[in-house]
Amino acid sequence: MENLKNNIVNLDNEFSKEKLFDEIYDEFFERVYKFSSYRVNNKEDAHDITSNIFIKIYKNIDTYNEEKSHLAVWIFTIARNTIYDYYRKKNKFKMISIDKFKDFFSSEKYVEDNIEKLEEYDYLRLKVQELEEKEKMLISYKYGAELTNIEIASLMDISVSNVGVINHRAVKKLRSEMEAYYEK
Structure with missing residues (x-):
């Protein structure tokens, strides 16, 4: 996590941006996916939403300001808003995916x-x-x-x-x- 903080300040080129994004992706993917799957009805939608969240993170990574909020707060604000958008489009509201339990x-x-x-x-x-x-x-x-x-x-x-x-x-x-x- 400390490495992420050091890289956030140094986004002066595209390579740095991609490297930082890779680190954020590795650090947060599983947590973002779990959060999405708690909030939506099925596994495929949770995957799609998680992908959209990381696209938004990549596009907006240079707007992140660590003085305003912790990185996790910034990421999960994007996640929450993306899920709200999903439900506005779908006009439905479910929570935990039954797919989580099919492994039984x-x-x-x-x-x-x-x-x-x-x-x-x-x-x-x-x-x-x-x-x-x-x-x-x-x-x-x-x-x-x-x-x-x-x-x-x-x-x-x-x-x-x-x-x-x-x-x-x-x-x-x-x-x-x-x-x-x-x-x-």
Whole structure:
């Protein structure tokens, strides 16, 4: 990460820009993809959105100002806005992709345990979708993008302590729902 900071200041030629982009891509691709997949309905759309996010990052890399925000905050602001654009175009709003769970069926050990696990994930996914929008976004940032509370606070324009409170309440709601599910 320190290497990224040093390269941001030195964007005076195209080679430097490409090198910096490669480092950003390597550092953030997985987190951006996870964040996208938490927010959209399927794997293909998550891949497309992630590609669009990195295209925007590349095109705008020379506008990044580390004095205004942390690099991760800048990147996930682009990610959030790209996903908003996706939903404006598609006029739909889903959350976690069911494709994440199809791996349970790809193993040769297609047994009752896998089916039960899939049902648990489906139920949890449904309960996450029922959360308030602010809670869903925070869950996506925290567990999809693996951002810190400080980064999330900056992205959501709320205090760090409020991030902790919202996360605690959302997880508590989900835990309560899952406990009820297991008691059935």
